[in-house]
Amino acid sequence: MSIWSYANPRKFLETTAPWVPWLMWLSAAVLAVGLVWGFFFTPEAERFGSSVKIIYLHVPSALMAINAWLMMLVASLIWLVRRHHVSALAARAAAPIGMVMTLIALVTGAIWGQPMWGTWWAWDPRLTSFLILFLFYLGYIALWAAIPDPDSAADLTSVLCLVGSVFAILSRYAVNFWNQGLHQGASLSLDSQENVADVFWLPLLVCMAGFVLLFVSLVLLRTGTEIRARRIAAMRARARRAEPVRA
Amino acid sequence: MMDLGKYAAEVISAWGISLALLGGLVWWTIARDRKVRAELERTERDHG
Amino acid sequence: MRALLARDLRLAVRAGGGFGLGLAFFLIVVVLVPFGVGPETAILARIAPGILWVAALLAALLSLDRIFALDHEDGSLPLLATAPLPLEMLALAKALAHWITTGLPLVVAAPLLGVLLHLPGAAMPWLLVSLALGTPALSLIGTFGAALTVGLRRGGLLMSLIVLPLYVPVLIFGAEAARRGAEGLPAATPLLLLAGIALGCAALLPFATAAALRVTLR
């Protein structure tokens, strides 16, 4: 059986529905472990003081903000090429999650910036590109919401997601070029682990795993919701057509 | 309660806002799912 | 395609959305900014390229909904779409007409506007080249955004929201080139990148625009 059979809405629901609650609980547990560990059982960093604890929310949410967009891009491509409804709806389901992740990264970063850089906001490249990413999410979600016909909405948002991805990459480079910035480098890359001591790194890893799990379970749940909503709309449309035009 | 030093306000507000956002997202997702499920059941009964 | 371009330009001129409006807009911005930020020469000169670039972008953004909305409302759009002209060409013609009414006036008037804002003379050629390269890209991107939102409720707001992040790279490279030029730094890199973006937009975006139009016309 090919993987595409899961693109049938009914089959998708049947397969995922039993899993979703368990996944939710699992992600809650992993998140709880990571966050409690990070909040209560990590030391302070010498340069950051206790403010380093913000990292356990800041970095995972920043990662997920980008990964959610990547997932939407893949799902949009699948919809455009193979026209599987589930993938269009999954892209739609992922967007608000990605947007909240972006918002968390922005807010935690802004709050962190006040003690570290002495300002809430700086036009630093990474901050700026997150602001732009946030705008992309907003536009994408608003476009979905504004188009009444679901297929047209799926088509147009997919085109936007494709074009938007290209421009998101462009603006990342543009922003880097424009301002060299205050923000930390990517010191978390796997080959340079020595930058961050294990005391910070391990709980952070758990938090990241928790965020990934949370994202997956929320996307599955929301996709199911979207499918059910479409089913309601389809049944109502059929019922409406049954009524005579004129008595 | 543990001592967060001079950054207490920042850390707590950052965590508070973030957890509130996460919680809100989860709550909204689940609430909407419940609503749609109930609606679907009703629709299936009416127009089934 | 030439017929469509001619019609759009004629309509723009007659309805007051043409060259004249573009020029008036830039003049307004340039007159207002000194009233707003105060008359000090040093500051004005420092922000002049940025202000002109932001003005170009606002002018493009705010005139986008004219691109398709009017034709949609009065029913011309389906008639145009059934004419023997590929939708890609329609998209290109619309973008070109938009550029001629919003981008070109700025390029033409930039020397005068620069003087009003005390832009140093050496910066002028850089500003001109960056505007000449960047504004067509703004029109092409905007046409795409307009096609995505034809006929939607909240179309105007949505379009700004969608188009704005797409505009960022153009704005950054454009303003950066002009600024570096003004300060005597090497400005070739941002200009080249800008040219690359403009070419890429011209080559690819009409297809995306046509695809979007096909969907919105349904």
Add this chain to the structure above:
Amino acid sequence: MRALLARDLRLAVRAGGGFGLGLAFFLIVVVLVPFGVGPETAILARIAPGILWVAALLAALLSLDRIFALDHEDGSLPLLATAPLPLEMLALAKALAHWITTGLPLVVAAPLLGVLLHLPGAAMPWLLVSLALGTPALSLIGTFGAALTVGLRRGGLLMSLIVLPLYVPVLIFGAEAARRGAEGLPAATPLLLLAGIALGCAALLPFATAAALRVTLR
């Protein structure tokens, strides 16, 4: 009159010209300006009040043609004019709806926008008061200009030209008050003058607007 106001606001919200568009516009300006002029804090802080005031003025100016033009095009305006509502009230309702969609959002969002532009905290109250007093005057003046040019070819351009000089005093006093406030100088005089202008506009301009409408509706 309340019905008309409610309708206009609802239409604005639905069509994306409402509160949302106002906010989006200011956010756009505030995001674009640093991209344009560069990220240096000192310069941004220096030009922040001026930029916000110019943005308020542009937002008002650019949305003026929506005030009557849409109702004129789809034939609602004659229907509204034959309704049992004095034209003066129509003018006032239209101006109020315009202010709620363009002026109010700016007043509300100014604190956030100020942070993004690094506006010093002490300047904030002055900026807010000056905007709260000045933006209603902008809407009233704009409604008058819109009424003068309903249904004219080139209406948009003409309107900008007519309205712009009328806007200049408001801009000067408003931006001056905000700037003096930011620099800790006494700012009461320009604020009082601004308040005077706003009151005068509210008391007199609706009559002029109604008179203009009566002529343009012929």
Add this chain to the structure above:
Amino acid sequence: MERGGMPVLTGVSFRLAPGQGLVLRGANGIGKTTLLRTIAGLQPQLSGSIEGAGERAGYASHADGIKPALTVTETLQFWADLYRSTLPEEVFDLFDLADLRDRSAGTLSAGQGRRLGLARLAVISREVLLLDEPTVSLDAFSVKRFASFLRDHHLARGGIAVIATHIDLGLDLPEMDLTPYRAAPEARGGSDEAFL
């Protein structure tokens, strides 16, 4: 009600009592719309007088002034509010809009949109209705329905109606052909007169 003299039409004159209607006829461009707009007070007559219209008149033009973003109910509610009346339930039945209540006006078919435009007239309930080609786009059944609305709901209750139309409404109203009133080239009027 009287009026006379203008560059398009000249010498037109009629008077209608409560409960009477009048159908205006004439080729395209003869001036029916112009006449109705003048009676509605939207443009000044060059000479002559119009009595009794003004506040009491409701005008329906070629364009329905329908906002695509509002729903059918919202549209009618707006006009009801503006004219300080309430929105009677019966209009939805009278104009066969019951099924379309919550549809946004932009998605209506041509005839459905026209029905909405006409329903507005029932909502604002003016004594004098000035109707410019009210039945355009309507199918035969809807035309009949509208005609019976006019007869039973409007004229029977003492209303007055002046209707410009090219088709036969099936109402037994007096007709007035505007062709003879076409302004002759030397008919003067308006402010040009002062310069001739």
Add this chain to the structure above:
Amino acid sequence: MERGGMPVLTGVSFRLAPGQGLVLRGANGIGKTTLLRTIAGLQPQLSGSIEGAGERAGYASHADGIKPALTVTETLQFWADLYRSTLPEEVFDLFDLADLRDRSAGTLSAGQGRRLGLARLAVISREVLLLDEPTVSLDAFSVKRFASFLRDHHLARGGIAVIATHIDLGLDLPEMDLTPYRAAPEARGGSDEAFL
């Protein structure tokens, strides 16, 4: 030319040879406009096929797409250019526009504007004309004139016409009532199917 199946209409099917016309009938909202748009290729059919239209078809909608700022001649010239044909002098006579040549389209009366919209069809000279209520707002004389244009200039030269209308054009064309083709409730189609 064939087509079938969609949520509004289902099972509609017809074939027209050169020189033939077809009149579509049906109550408001039955789906005439929808059918014509589908044939014109503006919206996809849910199932079934349409052959031979496409490039050869010219579509005229409810709205004329007239720009108030252009004059009558400019409007027609634009369509001629867009369709790469020339603007034949005779259209001005055919549609009685000779006197209005240089008037800007915004000042035309309703029927004059409609005549301009129809004149466009003569300018673009497509083999297949898809006409949606072409005679709305026209007076009796203009209707006759348009009917004879269709008969003598279009059908007689091997053209095809599909016309949706509520009135009688006085042409001797076969009629097709769409009422029986109303999509039945269980008619499935479109992407909703995947969710039912």
